[in-house]
Amino acid sequence: MASHIASAEPMQQYLQEARKYDYLTPDQERDLAIRWRDRQDRAALDRLVGSHLRLVFKMARGYSGYGLPLSDLIAEGNVGVMQAAQKFDPDKGFRFATYASWWIRASIQEYVLHNWSLVKIGTTGAQKKLFFSLRRLKARMQDLENGDLTPEAVESIATELNVPQAEVVEMNRRLGMDRSLNATLAEEGDSEWQDLLADDRPDQEASLAEAEERQRRQQFLKLGLGVLDDRERQILVARRLREEPLTLEELSQRFHVSRERVRQLEVRAFEKVQRAVVASAKEQKIAAADKGRELARA
Incomplete structure (x- = not known):
């Protein structure tokens, strides 16, 4: 729905699109979520997601201080809200905005980390x-x-x-x-930048969403490790995934190769895993974006 709008149209048009959707009452929200979950009602999904486009915009602006295009941040947030809609369970009793916020934040943060040149991939x-x-x-x-x-x-x-x-x-x-x-977002407004910063304190719903995201990342890691041969996998696990990594010397003795060879194998293994994980994540994002475009045409 909104992915192509955010990337190809001015922000004003995105906001105009967002304002077409009324805020939902809890009962309306639950009804829409059930219709989508049980009957795959695309009209219900469109209204459920559309009513939260303003939330995406607000959260995306909270990350605009990292020097990345706001349209890209919003596009990533749109992917997050679509993922949330796919997984949301209305029977658990909490609001969709609470649940979706975690997915929006996770999607935007992942994009920021992957594109911020000063933050290396693989940070703790x-x-x-x-x-x-x-x-x-x-x-x-x-x-x-x-x-x-x-x-x-x-x-x-x-x-x-x-x-x-x-x-x-x-x-x-x-x-x-x-x-x-403390700077205001606009000359005519009274909202400050700090008002839009993401609050990382977890609540019950965010903890549930985080557990699901952790499972997704574990699946990515399992997929990545699957592209390695046995020696590469052992070296990568010993050097990158243990709480107390083994030294190059220890691994050189185990595999009867030089320390430099161990280092080369570690780098090669990490690059192979990284390529596999990025490719899988990209496929998921493309699938989510395609769903959004289908909704726009529906």
Whole structure:
């Protein structure tokens, strides 16, 4: 529905499209979700998703400080809301917006991480959390000035996110923080940038969605490992997936090759897994986008 709108048309037209859909009452939302789940009623899906396009726009703007086109962020958010609609269970008793928010956020964050040149692929969960939480934590501490953080602020953020203080300093410098979080979104508005920052505190519904997303990522990893031969798989697991990775020396003795050969095999294995995972993820996104276009034509 909205994927092609967000990428090919101006933002104003996207918002005009979003405003065509009224906000739903809980009963209306549940009825639409049941009609889609039980009867694959495309009109119901169109209205359920369409009524949350404004949520996609709001969440996407919260990530526009990373230097990526807003239209692309919205397109990724649209993929997320479509994924949420496919998995939403109205019988669990919570609102679709609560459930969809996690999928929208996850889709946008994945896109940001894959396109942010200063954040390497393969960062830990704590580093990713730091990447997306630094602005919010600085706003809470009212430390919004450009430049380095105070030692006290660095220590506080590092402790809360369980990352080394050096990573906090480095990430702060990378992001630049060239926009005050108290700046308004528009001259005529009173909403501030910090109002749109994603809140990473989990609730019950988000935890459920996160578990489903974790399962999806595990499936991706299993698929990726499946393209490796036995030696490559053992090396990659030992070097990248263990809590305490084995050294090159230990693996060189196990496989009777040089340490440099082990390193080469590790790099090759990681690249093969990465290509397999990216290809699979891209196929899923294309499928979700195709569903959106089908809805637009329906």
